[in-house]
Amino acid sequence: MMPIIIWMLSVPLAALALIFLLGHDFSRKIATASTFLGLMLTLFVLVVSIADHGVNVAEAYPYIGSLMISLSFRINAVSLVLLLMSSIVLLAAVIAGNPENERQKLSCALIVLFQIASVGLFTSANLFFFFVFWDVGVIAMFFMINILGSANRKNASMNFLVYEVFASALLLLGILLLYFYTPLHSFDMQYIIANASRIPQPTQELIFLVLFLAFMTNMPLFPMHFWLPDAHTEASTQGSMILSGVLTKFGAFGMLMLFAMLPIASKYAPYAVVLAAVSAFYSVFVLMKQTDIKRIVAYSTVVEMGIIMIGIGSLNSFGTYGAVYAMLAQGLGVSLMFLSVGCLKYTFGERDIKVLRGTVVESEFTTYAFIAAAVANLGLPLTAGFVADILMFMGSVQTFGLYGALPLIAMILLGAYLYFVINKSMLSSREHSAAVNFVGDDQHIGYLILMAALFLFGIMPFIILNLARL
């Protein structure tokens, strides 16, 4: 088979070079082509995998011989799902995420750079490159907030960077410890998973602690989430779509890997789950105090990531499937929410629910897109969120008994508040805000792409679940 992962990486790399060479006029077209090709390549892998009844792609090339680091990639079921999600989100972000048409060249270049990072991270079979792509993604996102963001972007981006670099420093430490304590000094994930039980117990605990802190900062979970609300609020629309849709999945992906890797992790899983539940409840209560819709959506990310962590921590197949599926559903849903919030801001010049009234009158499509995304995230049947939630809670009830269902209350509270937002600011038609601008066809295409994906994976979950014979 042809080296498809190399293609997936070299398409955005070439696009990045082209954007710098050809300049402003073509940048959007190039970025669209690059993300579209990325999606096509991912779909190709998906189709081949369905035909073969299983995912099996692996590529390896020599890189640094003396340290036994090779450039190795693989796609398994989890990474295929995340690749699918990230390529859809990136495509929608390029097409629709910039209604203001500001700084097209830079934003396209950064999205394409982020595409390299996300493809590399999700397909990497090697902890060394996992780290490299992780940092590339963080830096691309830093510039997306720092240069393209709104008024308070400088503080928000520094905050973001400090937390994220803290995470990546710990990640590096954890990876190095893993490398030196596995018998044959290797970065290869397969090898480490097979041999992790031979690492001495105290070292395993240290590694677990370091990596857990790193991933939980990125996800984020409760005490480490303080970067997130500001970063989301200040980022450009494209930035928040990608930040919330894809970047937070880096941590969740790492978490899945960590729990699969270290035997000691199962001992600490209950604590992690309790922390995740606290995180979900804490942020849903903070969320209810917010009036800026973008902040509301940002906090909803923390709630959802907490619930995903509960799925991962259940340590059974329902929980794990559910968490992976939830990453897909939440990634698509939350980026649709951010897209429509960005368009609301563009249309009405305002994001405060105290001021916005009856948005449905002047901008129908945007409002319905927001509502669709909200109900999908809350788990309405026939949307991807439903499949995810039902699998996750089955998993957590299986492991923790009825206590496992408690976090549902956080979901219900989130739903109630979103209902309140929608009711008060969007659907009320007694008075309505006046539109300043109108969104174009591009934005509508973006909504359609994301909504179609949300419903497709809700109506036909077997596409994904058949792959995941983990």
Next chain:
Amino acid sequence: MAGIIATGIPNAIFALMALLVASAITSVLKKSRNTQFLFSTVLFAMVSGLALVMLSTGTSFVLLGSLNFYPFSLFFMMLLSAGMMLVNTLSYRYSNDYTSLSLLASFAFVGMIMVSASISMLAIFLGLELISVSTSFMIMLGGKRNMEAAVKLFLLSSLSMAAFSFALALIFPYNPGMMLNPFIQNINVGGSYLVTLAMLLFAAAMAFETALFPFNLWVPDVYQGSPGNVTAMLAGINKKVAFAAFMLIFFLVFAAYRSMFSAIFLVLSIATMLFGNLIALVQEDVKRLFAYSSIAQAGYIMIGMAAATQFGVEASLFQIFAHSFMIIGAFSIILWLESLNLRTINDYTGLGGRNRYAAATLTILMLSMAGIPPLLGFYGKFLLFSSAIDANLIVLAMFGVVNSFISIYYYAKVISAMYTKKPSEKIKTEKLALAVALIAVIVIMVLGLYPQPLIAAATEAAKSITSFTAILPVP
């Protein structure tokens, strides 16, 4: 083929030395800037290229019974002459007395070759002295307002040389030849406090030169007070030569005391990293910020030396190479902006809009210093932390990681300021300064994407000064 190269090389070196002399004479007689620039650039390029060829063919021989060419010295020659070439370009553009400066620089260069290819500790002493005296005069050429920095550098390097010579005297009974040659056994007398004292004095003397924590107080003043081109040389080259001397003395002469000096280096490393990074956090002047950041980088380099293994030395060499290019590139941009009176972070606000090339190159260089992959600085740190864990110094690796996390804050502060929108007039691009920075950027990006050649070179160099100690019993 290799044989031809091996026999041809001594002749080539004689030819080069003749060229050096010729260029020095021309510069004095003709006072022609351009000829002098051309001569010296070609010379540095040739030395660098020759060292690279010899390094890749694995040549090693002793020239004139006093200059030892083997992978370690060749690695440094390649690096130092490439660095000198870049600094020389900056001096050509920015110095008002380029011909004198260039002559002094070639004296310093002779000192560098002496240190890196030294066969005895006396040669190291002379070489370091030659470098520091020439550099002091180079600073003085900048004019009256640089006098203070020149005097400071001169006095402090005299102090360090005094400690060095005292240490030499102390170990004289144990090593009367003062030899540093791989083929001669190193000192191994258990329980002699004289040797321990000598070792401490050497460490102090070299800590002055490499600006490690308690001995680094001269650095910010001298860096800030010197003309920018000399600052680039001080940070990017002189310090690296001092590291070469540091490694040679400890890994060749005191190899038997490895566990003892490893502990000293560990303390020096942690203190230096913390000091440099924490003070850099509150700097407003960009030159001072980079002075403190390069102090911190010296602390990172010490991680590998504290590991005191072949892998550790390899990692240190890698980071020395990386930092040399990064800091010269950064100082070339700073020098350019300084000539337009932009000095503080506040002045840098909006640089991205005023000249995007300056902002972009400085950004990449700073990201590399902060250790962001896939740039060269990341691999340096990666290797250093790996070597610490490999030598079972997990605490040291943790301190390194924490420091690299602290450092991102001040680099990002500058980057963030540069990309703040602020309406002001454009800055005209300065071709030579930008070219120097671009060369540095290309080096760190290309080697960052494919570091294998540099790792191989560093491994060879590290092997050549650590491998022969394996035959001795470790106390």
